[in-house]
Amino acid sequence: MRLRFSIRQRIAFIFTLLVLLLLVISAVALLFTRSAENTVTDVRRGSDSLTQLDDFRIRWLALSGTLNSLLLTREEALIDNQLIPQQTDFENRLAALRTSNVEEIKNHPEETQTLVSLSDELLTHVNEIPSAVQAGEWTRAQSILHTDIEPLQGRFIDAVNELHDLASSDVDQNLSDSTTTQDRFRTFVFAISIGGVIVALIIAALTTLSITQPLANLTAAARAIREGDLSKRAEVTSRDELGDLAQSFNNMTEQLQTSISSLESRVQSRTRDLEAVFAVNSQIGTLLEVDRLLQDVSDLIKERFNLYHAHIFMFDPEEDALILTAGAGHVGRQMVTEGRIIKVNSPRSIVARAARTRKGVVVNDVTEAPEFLPHPSLPNTRSELAAPLIARGRILGVLDVQSSDLNHFSADTLSLMELLASQVAVALSNATLYEVAERTSRRERTIGNITQKIQTAVSIDEILQSTIRELGKALRVPHTAIELRLTENISLSPSDEEYDVAEQGV
């Protein structure tokens, strides 16, 4: 699950949810209270309406009772004492009913109208009674009571009862409605509360888990790394602050791992280079012959440094040029045979520049370097390093190495190569000195031999012969001649053929 919300937003969300839940419950509770208030109002109003109707009926029954007792006792005084006040009372109640604002009565206008009309009719006939009585027509009054008032009274009671029943059922209906509403609210509050608690618990658990889980992952990763397992990474499960933290942690670990491994490889390659230098060094120390020295150095450097090519130019001060003297492998030898000379002042040569500047030159991408001088036998050269061979302050030549990789030569390699070059130069210088010394001693020995032979010679010819032969041997020249000049222009020069033997004999 990839969460899009940050921790802050998640917490804000939970609080919002709780507040909303609280609001909903409060609102429903308010409605519940309102509904309960409505119920109380309904009941009170309903009971008012029923009371009003009961009162009305009782007033009439009192009036009716008075009429009956009036006709039974024939006491005219009852008219003023009871009948008139009761009639007035009834009329007042009737007026109140007519203008009633009670909902349960207003809701039934037809029934109310019937009741009011019946009451009016009753009153009309009730009014006829006193006049009949005062005229002494008691029987007429009785007739009015029996034939008019009593039938109407039946209707009146029915109408009151009907209205009473309607109002009563209205009250019942209101009560039942209120109860239903309240039941619904109660169920709703209950459901919302339970549901809200469950939802809140789930969300809280999920949120907690969403925070603690990445933390646990991160902690486990950190522990593993502390114990040395740099390949361990924290699992990024969210896009929140913790996700960012885990990402940063991983990046940091990555960098740490990279730098450690690169450091190790650098140390390794440095060690290998030093080993190579040591190997080359120990080899060149034992070589005193210049040509072999250069050849072996080329081969060794190429082999031990795992290079594409290595060759050595020697400096010819007379020509002011660099002459290819030794090259690694078959290609190197072939190039040496072909002969290759680079003028020191040549602008288009890395080797020449190294000689000119007396400093090592590195070109790590030859295709980008205008001064690179390509050679058809070395098509794969990508980077090149040239180090001057300097001994006792004199430039002897240039060591030139090439790689088929771009950016192969670092500053470390350069200094190594310079070191190697100076060693080679010293060795070269030593070898040259040795050769010179050996040649000198050999020459002196030859001179000694010649001298000895001359001393043992008995004739001039023998002396000359021996001299020429020994000189030719010593100088390793194909042709030796001695020209003798006499002051009297006598030429005693032997023919060339005569003295060629010495050379032949070598």
Add this chain to the structure above:
Amino acid sequence: MSEFSRFKLYRLGSIVLVLLLLLLTGCSNKDDKKNDSSKSDTKTPETLTVGLLLSDLSNPFFVSVQEGAQTSATRLGITLVVQDGKNDAALQITQVQELIALPVNALLINPVDGDAIVPAIQAANAANIPVFTIDRSASGGTVVAHIASDNVAGGAMAAEYLADNIGDAGKIVELQGIEGTSAAQDRGRGFDEKIATYPNIEIVVKQTANFDQAEGKTVFAQILADNPEITAVFAHNDNMILGAIEAAKEAGRAGDIKFVGFDGIDGALTAIDSGDLLATIAQQPAEMGRIGVETADKVLKGGTVDSYIPVDLAVITK
């Protein structure tokens, strides 16, 4: 990402708010609806017109019928059209036809002549106007209901009251109405059946005086002369009993004979007040009119009624 999720958060919040509002308004709507439904029941009823045809408005009895009908019509919001038949059967038929043409929604007919009115009732039937008869029935046509006093019960009431006042024993006379009329038959039957339950009371004479006061006087004078031992008289109407009282007074017997009449006319009430008449069984003409209109109203509004609707009677005594 942050912007996006914040937007989502707001959206979620607004959805919850909207739901909350819906909940609140939903509840208040319900309250409103409750009030509305209780008020919307009031409908304006169409005004009904009912024709009332009375046989004779010179008779106070029918004036009372008219008054009662008018009060009920006013109460029920019915327009009442009243026609006076002036005891003229032909005139009444014309009036029925006029009312059919008006038109009216229902007809309350108090026939002058139960036979002559039949074609008019049939015409009303043809026009789909329900017909009700009051006090007097018709011999034909479709009549939804007949509204009249419960004469059988009235006769029984008279018998009971009379018996109480003569100590459940004695010889009595019954003056009958016009032979063959339903009033005379029913009142006589109710009276006779009730009297039969008193073993010591004997009806010595049953004779018709044709509902007439003068005839009642002559008939009773003869009966009194023939049967001096009688102690009480019941007549099928007040006119005959008033005639009988006159005869008794002339014979000097008014004080020791109990008289019970039927109808409760003004003369009878006066006679009760003066002590000449013991009691009369009063019809309730106003109640007849009221019930007539109420029955028509009920039928027109889709209700069902009995084909005979008896109207109670009342014993009027001093």
